Amino acid sequence: MAEKFIEALSDHVECGICSCPYESAKYLDCLHTFCEGCINRLLDQTNQVWNGPSVCIRCPICRKVTRFQAGRKADTLKSNFIVNGIVEELLHHDLHAEPVVEQKEDVCADHGIDRKFYCEKCNKIICSECALCKHHGHTFLIKNVEEASKSKAHEINKLISNATSWLQSHRNFSKEYGEKRAEGNKRLDEIKEAITTSYSNNLDTITNKLEAKKETLMAEVATRREEFVNVLDSVLVPLAETMSQVLDDVKFGEALVDSNDHREILLNYQDWMKSLCTRLDYGLPSSTAAKKQISLIESMCFRRCANSIIDVPKLGTVRYQKKDQHDKHAQGESILNPVKKLNRPTERLLLTARGQLSGEPEMMTPYPNERILVLYKDRRVEILSPDGKIDNVRPIAARYVAALSDGRIVTLSERNAVNIYNQQGQRQEVKFQISDCDEFAEYIATDEDNHVYVLYPRAAKFLKFSTKGGEPTAVIPLASDDLGDVSSMGLSKEGNVILVLGEGEVRVFSPTGRLIRRIPIKEADRVSCDQEARQAVDNS
Known part of the structure; x- marks a missing residue:
């Protein structure tokens, strides 16, 4: 009784891949068990087809997927300790000698004669009596077993060729x-x-x-x-x-x-x-x-970022862009895009000025008598006139400049100070009293009454001062949660504050800080955006 039980049990401890007793049985994710070596061979075959971050194999029994990270083997799978223990016991009793299987004659169960024919319609191997009786209507679909096998082998080879391609x-x-x-x-x-x-x-x-x-x-x-x-x-x-x-x-x-x-x-x-x-x-x-x-x-x-990392703490931007644009924008350089020529004197002057530039500009801003103030990257300052005349100003250590109505130039200095230069380059420092702002000002603008406006983008507010210094005459919070990357600041004739953002958008705020409108600017760039922003506001 025990011997029969052990013999029956031995039939259930054979690997479904190699049909041998399990060697180091491992679970797949579907919980079917195979030899560790057999699983590794499946992995090697799959690696020949797919070289990716992970490899997938299918269970030979249920076809469910088990995923392996690249370079991993079957030793990372869980072991089937129960099966391994049973195999060890069976091997101990030496019950896995391969049994001799009795070869039975391939004879028809109904007629007792050899089955030598194949019915293609029924997909069965039959004897001559079955061919005459049960399959008599399939005359043209009954072939000799050897002949039918050769035909199917030829079709298999054709399909294998298609599969190889x-x-x-x-x-x-x-x-x-x-x-x-x-x-x-x-x-x-x-x-x-x-x-x-x-x-x-x-x-x-x-x-x-x-x-x-x-x-x-x-x-x-x-x-x-x-x-x-x-x-x-x-x-x-x-x-x-x-x-x-x-x-x-x-x-x-x-x-x-x-x-x-x-x-x-x-x-x-x-x-x-x-x-x-x-x-x-x-x-x-x-x-x-x-x-x-x-x-x-x-x-x-x-x-x-092309700007000084100390003045403007920017590391740069991760971008997806066309290849030709990638070459133009290498190293964060500004590109002077062509501006559509209109009938406004200021735009005509801007187009003329672009032909007169003597270097790479950092920024441009309007100057009295329809002139343009240009600050170059090497800190030189020039005043360009419509007639082509160029007035040179002594180099100024500043990133943003603005002009007063009498021709003097205003630049940002310390957190609570600005510098005012005359055309001879002589400097006057004007300090302000700031009590409730720990941020640094980053942009500056002036109005027709020679008031100085200083923008604190991170605090989302700007301060209005007299050129004589002292307390600010106004502290105006801006009704905007995120100003983003501000490229330039300017003032309209009505006293509205104009901010040009790096992504090509103009935001216009009233003198009280209320957001009036948003205006997109096509092909806006940091050099000309101050001029274009004012035109966009006028056109709107």
């Missing part, structure tokens, strides 16, 4: 997308390294502000990476699974042909053929989202 085209597609995925990740890594370098070079002076900027940019890169990888994986992972299935079917078909077992070929052909043909209908993936992500790979870049 399919695998080659899909393997090339998978390789191309995999390379693009790696290239995109490399670009993102380079951006990450550029951000880190820009951050490190300025760490000593503005550590706290740079830390916040860095984390924001890193989060943006992570978001871009996640979007990029998810979109491409949505194409590559299903493709890898389908390719793995086709490869399994091809190997099974090759094994059928190599076996030379005519009956085995005939009995398995229909199911094998349906399975393979269904999978071969899976064409090359066509994902608009994936193609869009791939088209953006070459334009991935990190654009370093």
Whole structure:
């Protein structure tokens, strides 16, 4: 009784892949058990098709997927200790000697004669009596077993050839997308390294502000990476699974042909053929989202901020843009876009001034008598007239300038002071009394009455002073939660405050700080936006 029980039990401790007693039995995610070595062989076969961050294999029994990280093997799976223990006990009793299987004659159960014919319509191997009786209407579909087997083997070879071509085209597609995925990740890594370098070079002076900027940019890169990888994986992972299935079917078909077992070929052909043909209908993936992500790979870049990192704590921006635009915007340089010529004298003057520039400008601002004040990156200052005359002013150490009605130039100095220069370059410092603002002013403008307006963008307010200094004559909070990246500040004739944002938008605030309107500016740039902003407000 015990011997029969052990013999029956031994039939349940054989691996479904190698049909041998389990060696180091391991669970797949579906809880089916196989030898560790057999699972590793499945992994090696799948790795030949798919080289990605993870590898998927299907259970040979239930076809459910088990995912492995790249480089992992079956030793990372959970062991089936119960099966391993049973196998060890059975081996101890030496009950796994391969039993001798009695070979039975392949004879018809109804007529007792050899089955030598194959009915293609019924997919059965039959004897001559069955061919005359039960299958008499299938005359043209009954063939000799050997002849039918050769025919099916030929069809198997044809399907294997089709499957091989399919695998080659899909393997090339998978390789191309995999390379693009790696290239995109490399670009993102380079951006990450550029951000880190820009951050490190300025760490000593503005550590706290740079830390916040860095984390924001890193989060943006992570978001871009996640979007990029998810979109491409949505194409590559299903493709890898389908390719793995086709490869399994091809190997099974090759094994059928190599076996030379005519009956085995005939009995398995229909199911094998349906399975393979269904999978071969899976064409090359066509994902608009994936193609869009791939088209953006070459334009991935990190654009370093061109302004002084000390004056304006910006690390740069992570951008997706066209390749030709990438070349123009390299190193964060400003681009002078052509301005549509209108009939306004100020615009005609702006177009004339662009032809007279003697260097790379930092900013332009209106000057009395229809002239333009130009501040160059090398800190030179020039006054351009409509007749082509150029007045030079002594170099000024400032990023933003404004002009008073009498021709004097006002620049930002310390947190609570401005400098006023005459045309001979002589400087006068004017200090203000500020009690409730710890922020630094970043922009300056003047009105027709020679009042000085100083903008504190982070505090979202501006202060109005007299050129004589002292207490501010007005402290006006702006009705806007986020001013974003301010490029320039100006005042309209009505006293409205005009802010030009870096993304090409003008925001107009009343003298009391109320947001009046938002106006988009096409092709706005930091050099000419002050002039264009005033025109946009006038046109609106």
